[in-house]
Amino acid sequence: QLQLQESGPGLVKPSETLSLTCSVSGGSIGRSTYYWGWIRQSPGKGLEWIGDVYYSGNTYYNPSLNSRATISVDTSKNQFSLRLRSVTAADTAVYHCARHRYQLVPFIDFWGQGILVTVSS
Amino acid sequence: DIQMTQSPSSLSASVGDRVTITCRASQGISNYLNWYQQKPGRAPRLLIYTASSLQGGVPSRFSGSGHGTDFTLTISSLQPEDFAIYYCQQSYSTPSITFGQGTRLEIK
Numbered sequence: 409q410l411q412l413q414e415s416g417p418g419l420v421k422p423s424e425t426l427s428l429t430c431s432v433s434g435g436s437i438g439r440s441t442y443y444w445g446w447i448r449q450s451p452g453k454g455l456e457w458i459g460d461v462y463y464s465g466n467t468y469y470n471p472s473l474n475s476r477a478t479i480s481v482d483t484s485k486n487q488f489s490l491r492l493r494s495v496t497a498a499d500t501a502v503y504h505c506a507r508h509r510y511q512l513v514p515f516i517d518f519w520g521q522g523i524l525v526t527v528s529s
Numbered sequence: 530d531i532q533m534t535q536s537p538s539s540l541s542a543s544v545g546d547r548v549t550i551t552c553r554a555s556q557g558i559s560n561y562l563n564w565y566q567q568k569p570g571r572a573p574r575l576l577i578y579t580a581s582s583l584q585g586g587v588p589s590r591f592s593g594s595g596h597g598t599d600f601t602l603t604i605s606s607l608q609p610e611d612f613a614i615y616y617c618q619q620s621y622s623t624p625s626i627t628f629g630q631g632t633r634l635e636i637k
Binding site: 443445454455456457459460468470471472504508510513514515516517519520521522 | 530561563565570571572573574575578579582584616618620623624625626627628629630631
């Protein structure tokens with residue numbers, strides 16, 4: 409059974425960079441037909457798609473983040489990561505990593521449990 | 530962006546009740562509509578994809594329907610484990626997906 413687990417700091421200061429990693433077990437990111445991505449959840453904005461990465465490094469991002477997000481992949485470690493620059497209190501949320509199917513029948517079929525990240529000084 | 534609007538925002542029901550949740554898209558999305566269930570402290574779980582296809586392992590009391598802009602999720606006979614928050618999600622504009630705001634299903 410595929411499992412995804414987020415890790416990273418739970419507290420980030422305003423204007424700094426949020427960095428999270430998702431470790432995948434029970435399946436391989438490499439040579440997969442799926443994209444791997446990040447979705448955040450906050451009381452104010454609900455569920456918001458942040459972006460996705462393919463094992464080749466190809467990426468897509470939500471334009472509403474104004475190019476602040478970068479998602480990268482490390483197939484040797486079976487991990488992918490999120491960096492979100494210049495954070496503010498509005499970026500406080502539970503961040504989920506997920507597997508995102510694009511082809512034929514698009515859906516998200518596996519999610520990590522999520523990690524709460526608070527932006528505060 | 531395609532906006533997704535769910536109704537109601539919250540709903541109280543009893544075990545054994547039949548429940549319907551509605552999701553409306555701001556533009557036509559064909560049948561590119563998925564439903565998820567989320568329990569407190571847990572990740573969302575895919576229930577239904579492409580409006581009416583049941584994900585593996587999901588009980589048959591869950592069903593979905595709709596096409597274009599209007600969609601429904603129906604639970605035919607509520608069970609105690611069904612009390613949760615339900616989200617719709619459009620996949621028409623993949624990768625730029627969007628979610629509804631959620632419907633909280635509570636025990637009456």
